[in-house]
Amino acid sequence: MLKCREIEQMASDYLNKDLSFQQRMAFKMHLFLCHNCRNYIRQLKTTISSVQLMPAKQSVVIDDKVKDLAKQLREHASKQ
Amino acid sequence: MTDQLQRQDFINDAALVEGMLDGDSASFEMAVALYHPTMVNIAKAIIGEAFAEEIAQDAWISAIRSLTEFAGRSSLRTWLIQITANAAKTRLRREKRQVSLDENWQTNEMEDRFDHSGHWGEPVSQWDLETPEAILANSELSDIISQTFEQLPPQQQAVLTLYDLEGESMSDICNILDISASNARVLLHRARSTIQQKIAQYQDHF
Numbered sequence: 375m376l377k378c379r380e381i382e383q384m385a386s387d388y389l390n391k392d393l394s395f396q397q398r399m400a401f402k403m404h405l406f407l408c409h410n411c412r413n414y415i416r417q418l419k420t421t422i423s424s425v426q427l428m429p430a431k432q433s434v435v436i437d438d439k440v441k442d443l444a445k446q447l448r449e450h451a452s453k454q
Numbered sequence: 455m456t457d458q459l460q461r462q463d464f465i466n467d468a469a470l471v472e473g474m475l476d477g478d479s480a481s482f483e484m485a486v487a488l489y490h491p492t493m494v495n496i497a498k499a500i501i502g503e504a505f506a507e508e509i510a511q512d513a514w515i516s517a518i519r520s521l522t523e524f525a526g527r528s529s530l531r532t533w534l535i536q537i538t539a540n541a542a543k544t545r546l547r548r549e550k551r552q553v554s555l556d557e558n559w560q561t562n563e564m565e566d567r568f569d570h571s572g573h574w575g576e577p578v579s580q581w582d583l584e585t586p587e588a589i590l591a592n593s594e595l596s597d598i599i600s601q602t603f604e605q606l607p608p609q610q611q612a613v614l615t616l617y618d619l620e621g622e623s624m625s626d627i628c629n630i631l632d633i634s635a636s637n638a639r640v641l642l643h644r645a646r647s648t649i650q651q652k653i654a655q656y657q658d659h660f
C-alpha cells in the first residue's frame with residue numbers, strides 16, 4: 375500500500391499519465407481509501423489549471439525597458 | 455510611461471509576426487513584453503544568471519533575422535524559446551565552464567508535510583475557491599501565483615512554462631533544456647507543488 379508521502383511524490387506523474395499500469399492502479403487504490411490525498415490531487419489539478427489560465431488573465435505591461443529593447447530590435451530589423 | 459494592454463489584442467502569433475515584418479513598433483513592444491521574460495528565464499535555466507540577458511537579446515536578433523522562416527508550426531513563444539536555448543547552449547560550450555545551477559537542488563524549504571509514518575501531518579482540506587476562475591478572480595491570490603511563478607528557480611520555471619503553458623512533451627523539454635527525463639519530472643513537480651502550497655496557505659487562512 376502506497377503511503378501519502380509517496381502519493382505526493384508521484385502526483386505529477388499521475389496527472390501527466392506517466393505512471394505504469396500497476397503504479398496507476400496502486401495510486402487509484404490509495405485515492406479510493408484516502409480522503410486527504412483525494413483533496414490533495416484536486417488541489418494540484420486546480421493549481422495547474424490556474425497556472426494555465428494565468429497568462430490570459432494578466433495584462434501586458436509595456437514599460438521603458440520593454441520599449442527600449444523593442445526599439446533596438448526594430449532598428450535592427452529595418453537595417454536588414 | 456507604462457502602457458497596459460490586453461494580450462487578447464495581439465493573441466494571434468501570425469499577426470504579431472506580420473506586424474514586426476512591417477516594422478510596426480507596437481508589435482515589437484508587444485512581442486518583447488510577452489516573450490522576453492520567458493527567454494531570459496530559459497537562458498538562466500541553461501547557463502545561469504550572468505549571461506542570460508545578453509543571450510536573450512542575441513536570440514531576439516537571430517529570431518528577427520529569420521522571422522520570415524517562422525511558419526507558425528509551433529507557437530511564437532516555443533520558437534523563441536528554442537532559439538534562446540540554442541544560443542545558451544552554444545555559449546555554454548564556448549565558455550567551457552560548468553555553470554553552477556545548484557540553486558535548483560536545494561532541499562525543499564517548505565516544511566515536511568508528512569508524519570513519521572508517511573501520512574499527512576495536517577488534514578488536506580477542500581479549497582473554498584475551487585475553480586481556476588474563482589482563484590484568479592481573487593486579486594491577492596492571483597498576485598501570489600504570479601509572484602511565486604516569477605520567483606521559482608529558473609529550471610523549475612522553465613519546465614513549468616514548457617510543459618504546462620506550452621504543452622511541450624517531456625522529451626522535447628529534455629532536449630531544449632539539456633536535462634534528463636527524471637530531472638525534468640522532479641523539476642516540474644517541485645514547481646507545481648510550490649505554487650499549490652502557496653495557494654493552500656492562503657486558502658487555509660481565508
Ligand SMILES: [Zn+2]
Nearest residue numbers: 377378408411
Ligand atoms: Zn493518502
